[in-house]
Amino acid sequence: MPNSIVLGTGSYAPRRILSNADLEKIVKTNNEWIVSRTGIKERRIAADDEATSDLAAAAAREALQFAGVEPEDVDMIVVCTVTGDTPTPSCAAFVQARLGAKNAFAFDVGAACAGSLYGLSIADQFIRSGQVKRALVVGAETLSRFVDWSNRETCVLFGDAAGAILLGATEEEGRGVLAAKLRTDGSMTGILGIYGGGSRRPPSSEMLEEKADKIKMRGREVYKVAIRLLPEIVAETLQAAGLTAADITHVIAHQANQRIIESALQNLGVPLEKCWINIDRYGNTSSASMPITLDEANRAGKLKPGDVIAMMAIGAGMTWGGAVLRW
Numbered sequence: 605m606p607n608s609i610v611l612g613t614g615s616y617a618p619r620r621i622l623s624n625a626d627l628e629k630i631v632k633t634n635n636e637w638i639v640s641r642t643g644i645k646e647r648r649i650a651a652d653d654e655a656t657s658d659l660a661a662a663a664a665r666e667a668l669q670f671a672g673v674e675p676e677d678v679d680m681i682v683v684c685t686v687t688g689d690t691p692t693p694s695c696a697a698f699v700q701a702r703l704g705a706k707n708a709f710a711f712d713v714g715a716a717c718a719g720s721l722y723g724l725s726i727a728d729q730f731i732r733s734g735q736v737k738r739a740l741v742v743g744a745e746t747l748s749r750f751v752d753w754s755n756r757e758t759c760v761l762f763g764d765a766a767g768a769i770l771l772g773a774t775e776e777e778g779r780g781v782l783a784a785k786l787r788t789d790g791s792m793t794g795i796l797g798i799y800g801g802g803s804r805r806p807p808s809s810e811m812l813e814e815k816a817d818k819i820k821m822r823g824r825e826v827y828k829v830a831i832r833l834l835p836e837i838v839a840e841t842l843q844a845a846g847l848t849a850a851d852i853t854h855v856i857a858h859q860a861n862q863r864i865i866e867s868a869l870q871n872l873g874v875p876l877e878k879c880w881i882n883i884d885r886y887g888n889t890s891s892a893s894m895p896i897t898l899d900e901a902n903r904a905g906k907l908k909p910g911d912v913i914a915m916m917a918i919g920a921g922m923t924w925g926g927a928v929l930r931w
């Protein structure tokens with residue numbers, strides 16, 4: 605049975621930077637509060653003419669170039685997003701056309717900030733089953749379009765970006781995705797989400813006036829759930845891979861809040877130095893977060909053959925998961 609290994613990674617961040625100082629002019633907040641509570645210093649905002657598929661295609665192209673793989677040689681594209689260009693067609697269909705990846709079937713996965721872990725695990729299963737040889741997993745979001753810019757509790761947190769991971773089949777044993785665990789607890793749908801604009805509450809002027817199309821979050825509850833579930837799922841995933849926390853060389857974490865990452869790692873007994881942090885530059889980019897982080901660590905030459913990489917993410921739903929890879 606084949607395994608899936610990472611052939612290439614890529615990322616794209618819109619040019620426009622929104623700093624904490626910029627936010628001080630929009631809502632009653634301050635740099636010290638944002639940095640000390642979240643670790644975020646700035647985030648990127650998509651240009652008016654940029655949609656999620658534009659960001660996704662740019663990141664995907666980088667991953668293909670890194671791997672030296674042509675778009676026609678991709679069999680499957682999974683775009684992980686909750687902010688696609690349109691309700692339908694899928695964001696993945698736009699990305700497939702943009703790339704010219706004419707031999708790939710393409711679809712979206714919506715698992716909020718855990719999206720890329722879901723996408724990675726789905727792509728891994730297709731590769732293991734032998735149905736697919738090369739799969740592009742792209743996490744892309746333009747959350748700035750769904751943020752209430754008058755709500756200081758949420759608008760300081762999120763940013764726009766895209767990251768891509770190209771997976772390929774290998775017969776080499778013990779390399780690539782060793783284990784992945786996905787979890788959902790739908791009893792927590794009420795603590796984080798965008799509750800208007802879908803079939804429950806279709807778009808209307810009243811819905812827009814109430815800003816029901818914007819992110820709503822009970823931050824403290826999300827925080828508590830995250831610091832409990834993340835270390836648990838990483839420990840379970842390590843166990844499934846036959847490894848322990850001591851085997852971890854690098855942690856690639858969803859960047860929602862630096863304190864969440866620190867708490868999860870402390871719980872696992874993994875030093876913070878093993879985790880690539882970029883929340884200071886991007887904020888929470890949801891599905892894009894982990895692929896960008898992996899790409900940065902990869903391009904910085906930090907990932908060496910044989911390294912064990914533990915991934916963890918949690919998002920609205922709540923959805924969460926872990927993955928363990930051997931580079």
Ligand SMILES: CC(C)(COP(=O)(O)OP(=O)(O)OC[C@H]1O[C@@H](n2cnc3c(N)ncnc32)[C@H](O)[C@@H]1OP(=O)(O)O)[C@@H](O)C(=O)NCCC(=O)NCCS
Nearest residue numbers: 633634637641717756757760823824826827860861918919
């Ligand atoms: C949102 C979050 C940073 C808030 O931090 P916190 O330490 O829990 O802060 P609290 O919500 O307890 O608020 C503390 C105070 O800061 C205030 N505050 C909230 N946002 C603020 C801001 N941007 N600037 C200044 N003050 C702010 C609150 O109004 C509150 O004031 P009060 O004490 O006068 O009522 C934190 O709860 C968090 O990160 N939660 C998880 C969010 C997340 O990761 N979501 C995505 C998951 S994928």
